[in-house]
Amino acid sequence: MAKKLLAQDFYIRDTVEVARRLLGQVLCCRFGDDETRRFRIVETEAYLGLGDPACHSYHGKRTERVRPLYLDGGHSYVYLIYGIYHCLNVVTGDASTPEAVLIRALEPLGSEGRHRAALKKMETNGPGKLCRALGITREHNGRALFKKSSGLWIEEGEAPESIVPAKRVGIEGYGEPCVSWPLRFYEAGNPYVSR
DNA sequence: CAATTGATGGACT
């Protein structure tokens, strides 16, 4: 399983491009002392920083929580939502573009290690659920996803045959025009895409 | 459909 790690360059380019190309890549996570879990990314959403009302860094807003968005691409941005759930984002562009790609759904590939878990049963078809399955918390905020030593990294996978663009989810409150922007992408026909 | 949940950030003193 010596797959190639995605280099930091991969993330330092147009956010929408990253959102599309992240589909099919393999998110890997150290779990506990001696287990690695692997998941195929099947659904993403792009958040376009300064000009995107639904983005935490809209209009250049810069607060403690949002700090990782201002890192160079390839870092993680994890935040807590509704007091219970975590959401995992991948920061894109360089430090001048506080943009990110939200990972919305994963397809469990399997688990290696002493504590091999029944991953296939795990629900990963939603941004909150997937973080629970990966054991992701704010501990994982600001990690470098292009280094295995982070405990959370992304390896090269196979691009999906067909990508479907769609409206983003859960941002109705921000009104038009951003509600209609086709910034959500998922693999056509994949059963693990969120509902 | 409504309840849940607590960190966050803006408004305020």
Place this chain on the structure above:
DNA sequence: GTCCATCAATTGA
């Protein structure tokens, strides 16, 4: 510094 409305979701009827 404190207060409080807000929330990129999920669960259970």
